[in-house]
Amino acid sequence: MKITVFGTGYVGLVTGICLAEIGHDVVCVDTNADKINMIKQGKSPIYERGLDELLTKNLAAKKIVFTTDTIMGIDHGDYLFIAVGTPSSGDGSADLQYVYTVARDIGQNLKRHAVVINKSTVPVGTGDKVKAIIQKELDKRQVDIGFDVVSNPEFLKQGDAVQDFMKSDRIIIGAENDEVFKKMCNLYESLPTKIVLMDVHSAELSKYAANAFLATKISFINEIAQFAEKFDADVEKVREGIGSDSRIGYNFLQAGCGYGGSCFPKDVSALVWMAREYGLESPLFNAVENINLRQKHLVFNRLKKYFTDLEGKVIALWGLSFKPNTDDMRDAPSKVLLESLWRVGAKVQAFDPVAMDEAERIYGKRNDFKLCKTKEEALDNADVLVIVTEWDDFRKPDFELIKTKLQRPVIFDGRNLFSPNQMKDLGIEYYCIGRKKS
Numbered sequence: 001m002k003i004t005v006f007g008t009g010y011v012g013l014v015t016g017i018c019l020a021e022i023g024h025d026v027v028c029v030d031t032n033a034d035k036i037n038m039i040k041q042g043k044s045p046i047y048e049r050g051l052d053e054l055l056t057k058n059l060a061a062k063k064i065v066f067t068t069d070t071i072m073g074i075d076h077g078d079y080l081f082i083a084v085g086t087p088s089s090g091d092g093s094a095d096l097q098y099v100y101t102v103a104r105d106i107g108q109n110l111k112r113h114a115v116v117i118n119k120s121t122v123p124v125g126t127g128d129k130v131k132a133i134i135q136k137e138l139d140k141r142q143v144d145i146g147f148d149v150v151s152n153p154e155f156l157k158q159g160d161a162v163q164d165f166m167k168s169d170r171i172i173i174g175a176e177n178d179e180v181f182k183k184m185c186n187l188y189e190s191l192p193t194k195i196v197l198m199d200v201h202s203a204e205l206s207k208y209a210a211n212a213f214l215a216t217k218i219s220f221i222n223e224i225a226q227f228a229e230k231f232d233a234d235v236e237k238v239r240e241g242i243g244s245d246s247r248i249g250y251n252f253l254q255a256g257c258g259y260g261g262s263c264f265p266k267d268v269s270a271l272v273w274m275a276r277e278y279g280l281e282s283p284l285f286n287a288v289e290n291i292n293l294r295q296k297h298l299v300f301n302r303l304k305k306y307f308t309d310l311e312g313k314v315i316a317l318w319g320l321s322f323k324p325n326t327d328d329m330r331d332a333p334s335k336v337l338l339e340s341l342w343r344v345g346a347k348v349q350a351f352d353p354v355a356m357d358e359a360e361r362i363y364g365k366r367n368d369f370k371l372c373k374t375k376e377e378a379l380d381n382a383d384v385l386v387i388v389t390e391w392d393d394f395r396k397p398d399f400e401l402i403k404t405k406l407q408r409p410v411i412f413d414g415r416n417l418f419s420p421n422q423m424k425d426l427g428i429e430y431y432c433i434g435r436k437k438s
C-alpha cells in the first residue's frame, strides 16, 4: 500500500520504517532538511535499538523514501499519517500548530481520496478539527474529493520502539465507518496484534488515559515512598508485596526521582489543561503532576541538605536521558538537577551511555559541565556520585573504585539501584528513595 508519514521524529521515523519493513511503499516527509539529509544517508537522528539496520535495509530496497517535499508526500500516499510533534504550550495545553499545518497542506494539495491518520497524541476533538480544516481547504479549491480522518494513537516505548511496533499489545483505531476500519485493518494485516476498533473521540482519549494511568502509578509509588521514609519501611518491599497482586502488577511501580520524557509530562499537563478548559474537576491529575515535580527536585534538595553550601562542589552524575535505552532528554529529571546545581555554583561531571551528544546540543560547552567518556572518568575528584537514570551499565559498578575516586564515599541514587545493606557493608553512605535505613 502507498503510505506517507509526516514527521520523522521518534514516532514518525519508527512508523515509516516499520511500515516499509512489513511491505508497504513509504514516503516520509519532514520540514527539517538536516534531519532528512541525515536519514537519507542511512543515519538515524535518534537512538533506537534496531532502527538503523531496518533503515539501511529498506532504503537499499527502495521501500522507503525521505523528502522535505510535502506535495510529493501528499501525491504519493493513499494513507497519510500525521506524526508531528504536539509539544506542551506554556499553559499546559497541547500545541497543535504542526498537526494543523499538515492538515492544511493536505487540504490544499489532495488530488484523490485518502485516509488521513492521526498518530500524534492530540486532545479529544482534534480529529474533528483536522477534518474541518481539510474540508475548508478543499472547499476553497472547489473540488469534491473524499477523505476520511482516523485516530490511530501510538503506544510505542522509546528504547523498544521497533519491537513495540512489530509486536504491540494492541493497535487502536478510531474511525467513523466500517469501510475505513476495513482499510486500516488491511494496512496492519501482517502484524500479529489485537486491533481494537472504536470511535475517534474514544481513540484520542485512550492515548491520554494510557499515559495518565502509567504516570499515576509512578506518582503513586513515589507518594508511598514518602510514607516509607517517614515510618522506616522499605518501598521496594512494598512494591514486591503489592506488585505480586495480579490486579496491580510490578510495572511502573519503581520509586525514584520522577518521570520525564516527551510524553508523560506533557500528556498529564494536557489533561489538567483540558479539565480546566472544559470546567471539569480533576484533582487526580493535578496531584500526579505535583508529586512528579517534587520528585524531580528531591535529589537536589537532598544534596543541598547534605552539603548546606554546594558552591564549588563537584558532582559526578551518571545518567542524562530520561530513561535507559534512549538519548531523549526531553523533560528529563537530569535537567532539573543540572540546572539547580549550576544555579548554586556546583560543577557536574556527567556520563550517559548514549545521551552525551544530546546533552551537548542542549547545553553547549560550559565550564561547570564536563561530559566524560566513561562513567569512571566522571568520578575523578568528584565529591559525591549521583545516579538519575537506571541504565544497566550502572547496576554493577566497581564500588571499590567509586570509593577510591570520590572525595567522600557517598552515593545519591535517584533510581534505587543498590541495596542499602550492601552499601553499608561497603562503607558507602547511601541516599536512595523510600528504602529502609540499614
Ligand SMILES: NC(=O)c1ccc[n+]([C@@H]2O[C@H](COP(=O)([O-])OP(=O)(O)OC[C@H]3O[C@@H](n4cnc5c(N)ncnc54)[C@H](O)[C@@H]3O)[C@@H](O)[C@H]2O)c1
Residues within 6 Å of the ligand: 006, 007, 008, 009, 010, 011, 012, 029, 030, 031, 032, 035, 083, 084, 085, 086, 098, 101, 102, 119, 120, 121, 122, 154, 155, 156, 157, 158, 262, 263
Ligand atoms: N516519543 C514517543 O515516545 C511518543 C510515543 C507515543 C506518541 N507520541 C506522540 O507522537 C507525536 C510525535 O512525537 P515525536 O516524539 O515523534 O516528536 P518529535 O518532536 O521527535 O518529531 C516530530 C517531527 O515532526 C516534524 N514536523 C513538524 N512539522 C512538520 C510538518 N508540517 N511536516 C512534516 N514534518 C513536520 C519535526 O521536524 C520533527 O522531526 C507527539 O504527539 C507525541 O506525543 C510520542
